[in-house]
Amino acid sequence: MRFTSERRLDDGxxxxxxxxxxxxxxxxxxxxxxxxPAPVPLILTAHNNGLPRTADRLVARARISAARGYAVATIDAAGCGDRPLSADDERARAELRRAARAGEPADEILESLVGRLVERAAPEWRTTLDALLSLPEVAGPVGYSGWMALGVRLAAVEPRIVAAGFFAGGFVPRAQRAEARLVTVPLLMLVQWDDEGNPRQRALDLFDAFGTKEKTLHANLGGHTGTPRFELDDAHRFFDRHLR
Known part of the structure; x- marks a missing residue:
């Protein structure tokens, strides 16, 4: 891990x-x-592929968590920020746009596209976690927050993650739906009831499939980007219980 810049911000x-x-x-x-500095707990915060780590709403959420006493880290997945997409993923995205314009089902396109993204992203995140936990400022326990398809994989295979918060706002491939039963850490899942393109029943079925005995579902009216601000406060209370 090589640090390329450091900035002290006005929110501490x-x-x-x-x-x-x-x-x-x-x-x-x-x-x-x-x-x-005393080492602090770590939250890994991942976003659905397509948003760079510098997106304003993602940065704002990370800074609020850090101001509350957490280390928060994110990386750009393939195709985000300055990282290029593979030729296969470029073709899949073009096909996805064509299907959307034609009003055709897109599940099989998403199955292939998102599945490849998860397979590439999960090892990168585990390598990043190795590097982060070697820093003197960062300690366990470790939580995960964000992109659900990737989060299911990481929570299923990474024993250092002890709590997870999932945003049910993206496609989850069949492989991760099957892996849901392997997720046994405490879980908080957010659902937007009117999320365009993400059927609520699919999210509810996935919530039911998780193997953990401690899981909470918060559902709010509104579309994909309409998650209420108070959910961030509830998420911090969730992580406070399990990471401190």
């Missing part, structure tokens, strides 16, 4: 950009006045 947060091989990422930390 330090923002550090890094490179891990060819993968760019950002780490947010609470600013400490002490010479040797």
């Amino acid at each position: 947060v330090v923002e550090r950009d890094f490179l891990l091989g060819e993968v760019p990422g950002t780490l947010w930390l609470p600013d400490s006045a002490g010479p040797v």
Whole structure:
């Protein structure tokens, strides 16, 4: 891990950009006045492919969490930010746009596209976690927040993740729907009841499939980007219970 910049922000947060091989990422930390900051719990925050890690609403959420005393980290997946898409993914996205214009079903296109993205992203995130936990400022426990398809895979295979918050606002491939039964960590899942393109019944069925004995579902009226602000406060209370 090589840090490429550091900024002290006016909300008491330090923002550090890094490179891990060819993968760019950002780490947010609470600013400490002490010479040797005490290590803090870590939240990995991933976004649905297509949004770069610099998107305003993603950065705002990360900074709020860091100001509450967490280390928060994200990386760009393939096709995000300056990372190119593969030729196969470019073709799949073009086909997805064509299907949307024609009003045709797109599940099989998404199955292939999102499935490939998860298969590539999960190892990158586990390597990033290795590097983050080697830093003196960062300690466990580790939580996960965000992109559900990737989060299901990581929560199923990564024992260092002890709690997960999922946004049910994206396509989840069949492989991850099957893996849901392997997720046994405490879980908070957010559903937007009128999320365009993401049928609520599919999200409800997935929630039912999770193997954990401690799972909570929050459902709110509204479309994909209409999640109420208070859900962020509830998410922090969830992570406070399990990471502190």
